[in-house]
Amino acid sequence: MGAKRINKSRRRFLKKSVVAGGTILATSGLKPFSVLIFAAKEPEDTLNPWYGIGIDIEKCIGCGMCAKSCKLENDVPQEPFYFRSWVEQYTIKNDGTIKVESPNGGIDGFSQSVPDNEIFKTFFVPKMCNQCAKSPCTQVCPVGATYESPEGIALVDEEYCIGCRYCIQACPYGCRYLHPEKKTVDKCTLCYHRITKGLKPACMETCPTGARIYGDLNDKDGELSLFLKKHNCQILKPHLNTGSKLYYNELSAEVR
Amino acid sequence: MEHLYEMLSRVDGYIYPNEIELHWGILIVLYPYITGLVAGAFILASLERVFKVKVLKPTYQLALLTALAFLIVAILPLVSHLGKPFRAYEIMTTPQSHSAMAIFGFVYLWYLMVVLLLEIWFDYRRDLVLWSEEKKGFWRRVYKILTLGVFDVSPKTVAWDEKLGYIVTVIGIPSAFLLHGYVGFIFGSVKANPWWSTVLMPVIFLFSAMVSGIALVMFLYMVVSWIRKVEIDMPCLDEVGKYLFYVLVFDFTLEALDQVHRIYEAEESFEILHMLVNGKLNITLFVLQGLLGTIIPLLTLGFFRIYKPKEKIRKTAYFIISLLILMGIFFMRWNVVIGGQLFSKSFLGFTSFKLGLIGGEGFLMAIFWMLLPFCILAFLLWLLPPWKKQEVS
Amino acid sequence: MPPQLKTLLPFFAALILFFLIIRHFLIPESFGELGHYRANSIEEIGDLPIHYAGKSVCIDCHDIEAEQQRNDSHASLSCEICHGPGAKHANDYEVKLIKSGTRKDCGRCHNLHSARKIEAVVQVNIQEHHTERENCIDCHNPHAVWELKE
Numbered sequence: 001m002g003a004k005r006i007n008k009s010r011r012r013f014l015k016k017s018v019v020a021g022g023t024i025l026a027t028s029g030l031k032p033f034s035v036l037i038f039a040a041k042e043p044e045d046t047l048n049p050w051y052g053i054g055i056d057i058e059k060c061i062g063c064g065m066c067a068k069s070c071k072l073e074n075d076v077p078q079e080p081f082y083f084r085s086w087v088e089q090y091t092i093k094n095d096g097t098i099k100v101e102s103p104n105g106g107i108d109g110f111s112q113s114v115p116d117n118e119i120f121k122t123f124f125v126p127k128m129c130n131q132c133a134k135s136p137c138t139q140v141c142p143v144g145a146t147y148e149s150p151e152g153i154a155l156v157d158e159e160y161c162i163g164c165r166y167c168i169q170a171c172p173y174g175c176r177y178l179h180p181e182k183k184t185v186d187k188c189t190l191c192y193h194r195i196t197k198g199l200k201p202a203c204m205e206t207c208p209t210g211a212r213i214y215g216d217l218n219d220k221d222g223e224l225s226l227f228l229k230k231h232n233c234q235i236l237k238p239h240l241n242t243g244s245k246l247y248y249n250e251l252s253a254e255v256r
Numbered sequence: 257m258e259h260l261y262e263m264l265s266r267v268d269g270y271i272y273p274n275e276i277e278l279h280w281g282i283l284i285v286l287y288p289y290i291t292g293l294v295a296g297a298f299i300l301a302s303l304e305r306v307f308k309v310k311v312l313k314p315t316y317q318l319a320l321l322t323a324l325a326f327l328i329v330a331i332l333p334l335v336s337h338l339g340k341p342f343r344a345y346e347i348m349t350t351p352q353s354h355s356a357m358a359i360f361g362f363v364y365l366w367y368l369m370v371v372l373l374l375e376i377w378f379d380y381r382r383d384l385v386l387w388s389e390e391k392k393g394f395w396r397r398v399y400k401i402l403t404l405g406v407f408d409v410s411p412k413t414v415a416w417d418e419k420l421g422y423i424v425t426v427i428g429i430p431s432a433f434l435l436h437g438y439v440g441f442i443f444g445s446v447k448a449n450p451w452w453s454t455v456l457m458p459v460i461f462l463f464s465a466m467v468s469g470i471a472l473v474m475f476l477y478m479v480v481s482w483i484r485k486v487e488i489d490m491p492c493l494d495e496v497g498k499y500l501f502y503v504l505v506f507d508f509t510l511e512a513l514d515q516v517h518r519i520y521e522a523e524e525s526f527e528i529l530h531m532l533v534n535g536k537l538n539i540t541l542f543v544l545q546g547l548l549g550t551i552i553p554l555l556t557l558g559f560f561r562i563y564k565p566k567e568k569i570r571k572t573a574y575f576i577i578s579l580l581i582l583m584g585i586f587f588m589r590w591n592v593v594i595g596g597q598l599f600s601k602s603f604l605g606f607t608s609f610k611l612g613l614i615g616g617e618g619f620l621m622a623i624f625w626m627l628l629p630f631c632i633l634a635f636l637l638w639l640l641p642p643w644k645k646q647e648v649s
Numbered sequence: 650m651p652p653q654l655k656t657l658l659p660f661f662a663a664l665i666l667f668f669l670i671i672r673h674f675l676i677p678e679s680f681g682e683l684g685h686y687r688a689n690s691i692e693e694i695g696d697l698p699i700h701y702a703g704k705s706v707c708i709d710c711h712d713i714e715a716e717q718q719r720n721d722s723h724a725s726l727s728c729e730i731c732h733g734p735g736a737k738h739a740n741d742y743e744v745k746l747i748k749s750g751t752r753k754d755c756g757r758c759h760n761l762h763s764a765r766k767i768e769a770v771v772q773v774n775i776q777e778h779h780t781e782r783e784n785c786i787d788c789h790n791p792h793a794v795w796e797l798k799e
Contacts, residue, residue: 061765063757065730072734073700081260083273089764100270100604109757110764122764127272136448142358143346147686157690160677162346163339165279166357172448174272174601178279180257183339193697202701206730208758209769239524240447256602348668349675352685369664374657381653404660408652416651 048150049216051190052245054227055126057252059211062087062124064106066203066212070128071107073191073202080104082177084188085128085203090254092120098254125248125255126212128203129154129175129188130236133243137167137176137187146185152217152245153192158184172240190214217245259610269605278597278609281617283333286625288439288461289468289589290330295436296469297323298372298428303499305425314489315496317379317642318480319473324372325633331364333625336616356445360438367435371428376640377404378421383645385409398639436465443592450525451532451596456514463507468585470500475578478571480637490567494560497574500581501557508550511588528603536606537595540587549584553577700734703727707735717792722771731791750786 070085071078087106091099091114099114106124114122135154138146145161148154161184168176168185179186191201195214199205204212215224224247227233231249237256238244248255263276301319304312335344351358385407388399406413437458443449444457474496481488518529533541556573564570599606612618682688707728708715718724729735731754732746749755756775765772775785782788790796 058766059769061758061770062762065757069701069729069734079257079260080264080273081257081276086273088270091764098604100602102270102273105273109760110762111760112762112764116763119763124764136446139354140356140446141352142355142360143343144350144352144680144685144687145346147684149691150683155691155694157687157693159690159693160343160346160687161340162343164337164357165339166355166442168274168279169597170446170448172601174274177274178277178339185339189694192691192694194699194701196695197699199699199701199703205701205703205727208726208730210725256604345675349672350680350685369661378653404656406652406656413652416653420651420653 046218050152050218051131051195051214052152052217052224052247053128053131053190054213054215054224054233054247054249056211056227056231056249057123057125058250059209060087060124060126061209061211062089062106062110063208064109065206065208066126066128067105068107069202069206070188073194074189076186077180079180080107082180082186084175084186085126088125088127088255089122090125090252091122092252092254093118094120096120100256121252123252125251126203127173127175128246129190130173130242130244130246131188131190133245134241136170136172136240136242140166140170142166146187149192153190154187155189155192156185156187158182158186161185172237172242259612263608263610266608267605269600270602271600271605271607272602275600276607278594278607280593280597281337281609282611282619282622283337283617283625285586285589285593286333286622287330287337288436288443288593289586290326290333290625290629291439292436292461292465292585292589293469293472294323294327294330294367295432295462295465296467296471297326297473298432298469299466300470300473300496300499302425302429302432305422306429309495311491311495314492315473315477317640317645318477318637319469320372320376320379321636321640321642322473322476322633323469324376325636326629327364327368327372328632329625329629332628333622336621356442360442363435363438367428367431371424371431375421375424375428377402378417378424380640380645381406381417382409382414383640386646387644433462437462443596448601449596450523451529451599452592454514454518456510456517460507460510460514463503463510464585464588466503467500467507467581470496470503471578471581471585474500474574475582476633478575478578484643486643488571490570493574494564494570497557497560497570497577500577501554501561504550504554504557504581508554511550525603528599532595532599532606536598536608537591541591541595544587545584545591548580549587550581553581553584698736700736701729702734702736702739704729706739707732714792717790717796721793721795723792723794750791751784755785755791 064087067083067086070076071083074084076082076084083105085105086102087110088100088102089106089110091101093099093114095118101110101113103110110124131153133148133152135148138148138154141147142164143160143162146154146156146167158179163178163183163185165178165185168178176185176187178184191199191203194201194205201214204214213223213227215222215227217224219225227249228247233247233249234251235244235247236251260276267276297319300312301316301323303309304316304319335341338344347358348361351361381403384399384403386409388396388403391399440458440461443452443461444454446452474493477493477496478488518526556577560570560573565573594609597607598609614620677687677689679689680687683691704727711728714728718726731749735746737744738746752775758770759773759775761772761774779788785791788797790798
């Protein structure tokens with residue numbers, strides 16, 4: 001009888017320890033998988049700035065200087081197939097149809113293609129890399145040639161890129177292209193070579209209305225944080241959970 | 257760059273300005289196609305070995321050598337497509353753990369070195385020793401090198417060949433599933449692209465791989481028999497046809513399920529995909545992949561399950577069906593790879609694709625990559641002729 | 650152990666060892682220091698040359714224009730919007746910058762367009778506005794737009 005009871009409690013102990021051990025094993029076994037999910041995430045320390053971008057659609061006048069100066073600053077090929085930054089014009093007509101256009105990325109400016117009496121509303125949307133925190137593009141790079149810098153900027157190492165173009169497929173915003181001469185992928189760096197020297201990115205330097213700003217999201221009193229507090233901002237394609245850090249004020253639901 | 261200006265004039269609706277050029281062309285269509293043929297051929301071979309479907313014996317070595325010939329080529333279009341082909345080694349030296357593509361190098365090497373080469377080696381080792389004794393000069397040395405210095409043909413050692421080969425095949429089946437399911441995952445995990453992003457993609461790729469691989473071995477078995485002027489083993493061919501039918505049923509069901517699910521859910525991307533399917537992919541999807549590549553073979557093979565016409569008719573039918581399926585699966589890959597890039601990720605328009613004749617990504621290059629594995633296979637069949645193997649007494 | 654394995658195991662071991670040795674030499678310097686990438690590439694990107702110098706550099710020399718601009722409606726504009734990238738010019742005065750001021754140049758911002766917010770920028774119909782003169786700068790001083798020339 002006594003021996004039986006001991007046996008029972010021992011069995012219970014064994015059972016418990018097996019369950020506990022199993023749980024520990026399972027969780028420690030699963031942990032490496034969290035590594036698979038996102039290429040980068042917001043760092044916990046705030047030593048480095050954590051850059052984001054704010055674009056005020058209300059202020060954009062569609063001059064296209066941002067797209068033009070981006071190409072000049074970053075030696076982007078002039079042909080109309082390669083852009084780090086461009087401007088789109090959305091026109092919602094009275095009949096409900098949507099027309100989107102971006103002739104040469106807006107570099108040569110816009111001429112009005114739809115007559116006034118057919119327009120319900122129309123506006124410009126400047127586009128550039130969203131500098132996603134959970135960037136799908138850096139996630140898929142097979143060799144570690146594109147990565148998120150400690151400041152949260154997705155960069156491409158052109159000395160290491162193999163040109164497989166998987167990142168181009170993975171970017172939902174169409175912000176990457178294969179450089180026709182270098183044969184490696186190229187994209188917006190938020191003018192990393194400028195901002196590290198205290199200069200504004202070229203697109204922001206040449207924006208006549210100050211429609212675009214960039215700033216440190218860690219700095220809660222900074223320009224960008226104030227912009228986010230003051231306006232009702234949205235990001236592009238939020239359902240894809242890319243952690244985009246490009247915030248638009250007054251973004252219309254039609255914008256893709 | 258002139259062709260890009262031409263593309264510019266052929267854009268429908270709105271596309272993001274970087275989307276005019278298709279980044280993955282015909283070479284990336286060939287990549288899942290060829291790896292699929294490898295995985296399929298290998299699985300047919302393992303049916304004989306592991307599941308003891310003895311009637312398939314005449315195709316066993318042929319299937320293995322086919323898998324090897326195509327696997328050797330599988331990686332070449334991929335590497336030649338890279339912007340910087342000489343940096344390809346980086347995928348082995350610094351694979352990035354988050355990338356679905358990163359372990360391809362290792363999966364490929366595992367499959368080549370540990371599965372296929374080993375299985376073939378165990379299967380042929382005794383013959384290699386015997387052949388090296390028959391031959392003279394250069395080829396004698398070649399066969400000797402291929403034995404890796406294991407000349408022992410005592411019954412005990414030969415029994416080990418059999419046993420170890422069996423183990424390798426057992427490991428090989430999940431490896432073949434991994435190889436091709438994984439290729440499907442490379443596409444299926446791209447959340448930015450609604451045409452690719454489906455959990456069914458790896459399974460669809462796997463089953464279509466089996467379909468194409470079995471069809472390829474069926475085709476090759478008939479061709480090789482005709483060239484050697486030997487009688488085709490009809491029960492074997494019928495059996496291959498039977499498996500082809502079963503796998504084709506699965507493949508068709510899965511692909512139909514995928515499309516039905518897509519249509520019923522009708523997500524944000526539905527309109528643009530609907531236009532894609534009914535427009536730019538109309539012929540390649542409905543006619544080449546659907547009707548000719550799936551429905552007609554399915555009905556014919558299904559009919560053979562109920563009623564068996566004369567041998568001559570069956571032979572001709574199998575020959576035509578295997579070719580139809582090979583073409584159908586090629587266009588399945590085409591519809592996935594090319595189709596997924598024809599529409600803009602803004603869901604507002606289309607770009608177009610024109611296959612050039614010459615150049616690294618042109619039609620002729622693709623033909624070359626497609627013919628190369630057949631040449632390698634011809635050499636392998638000459639070097640390691642399955643029909644000259646001596647039965648172990 | 651079967652003789653096959655006696656050959657194969659060392660063979661595969663040698664292959665793996667060979668791979669590991671090669672890999673050791675192929676991994677570039679600084680790879681993995683900050684993450685799974687070449688840490689040096691951050692510096693390389695940061696060291697790229699700049700083309701747009703910034704307004705503060707321009708007004709160091711061009712104080713007359715700066716003064717004019719400061720008191721007019723173009724006050725907030727950067728010089729390089731109209732004059733193009735000026736970093737080379739700032740280092741070497743021989744490198745000349747563009748002077749824009751045609752109807753097309755100014756029309757980028759000021760031509761009538763329904764997507765432009767009227768409060769953001771003054772808009773004119775450049776096809777009809779004072780067609781007797783060819784260029785905008787024939788009347789307007791771009792640095793002080795409302796100081797009209799004769």
